[in-house]
Amino acid sequence: MFRALSTAALGMSAQQRSVDNIANNLANVGTTGFKRSTIAFQDLFYENIASSKIGGSVDNNSGTGPALQIGHGSRAVATIRNFMQGSVTETGNALDVAITGSGFFQVEMPDGSIAYTRDGNFSQDATGMLVNNSGLPLASQIEIPSDAAAIEIGQDGTVTALMAGDNSQVELGQIELAKFANAGGLEAVGDNLFRETEASGMPFYAAPGSEGFGAVRQGFLEQSNVDIVNEMVRLIEAQRAYETNSKMVQTAEDMMSVTNSIKR
Structure with a gap:
């Protein structure tokens, strides 16, 4: 659950970067020769929780079956600029x-x-x-x-x-x-x-x-090559992703509260 909190928080941060970039694109819709940009994301490292052996036993260090891996979220890594010709x-x-x-x-x-x-x-x-x-x-x-x-x-x-x-x-x-x-x-x-x-x-x-x-x-x-309609669609997608990650934070917090109440 602590991992879920940090992962969701990183997801919110990544989507915030995307919204910041979209805002810059829209702010420059009337800027002569402006070229719009997008944010590239990258998933973070994965933790090997366990590896399953053919016999069914679980070994954290070795195994021939599929590994149980848990990711740690995503991050914004680069700005990709689109040099498509403007009108x-x-x-x-x-x-x-x-x-x-x-x-x-x-x-x-x-x-x-x-x-x-x-x-x-x-x-x-x-x-x-x-x-x-x-x-x-x-x-x-x-x-x-x-x-x-x-x-x-x-x-x-x-x-x-x-x-x-x-x-x-x-x-x-x-x-x-x-x-x-x-x-x-x-x-x-x-x-x-x-x-x-x-x-x-x-x-x-x-x-x-x-x-x-x-x-x-x-x-x-x-003129600028920013497409307002396309930017608005991307803005809605980023907003929905941000909201979903924030709900994940709430869900993880609720689960932690339930766990803490078991001993009572």
């Missing part, structure tokens, strides 16, 4: 860019390292540098001239400016994408950014539209 919505903003297919934009962090994102909601800062919503510049360091009349971004990531006055086209640079062998191994660091890890592997770089890489679309943004 692409037209915004009309010339500096909004969506990736249709595989790949990540690269932005430069304050410490000089590179972070990766699917959020293509770009703008220009006071110096004309193309930056994300957090003010971090693209790794390709694209600077927009102050006298540019219009900006064009091709599907291959080439950025050109139409200059005012002479109507000439000036190439400003190219947006390069990064791709990982195991994108699910990336570490989420907030602000729609991910960092490379040993699990993700080293990044591969290429221009948008290259083999294995998605193209970019100017004037569009990729």
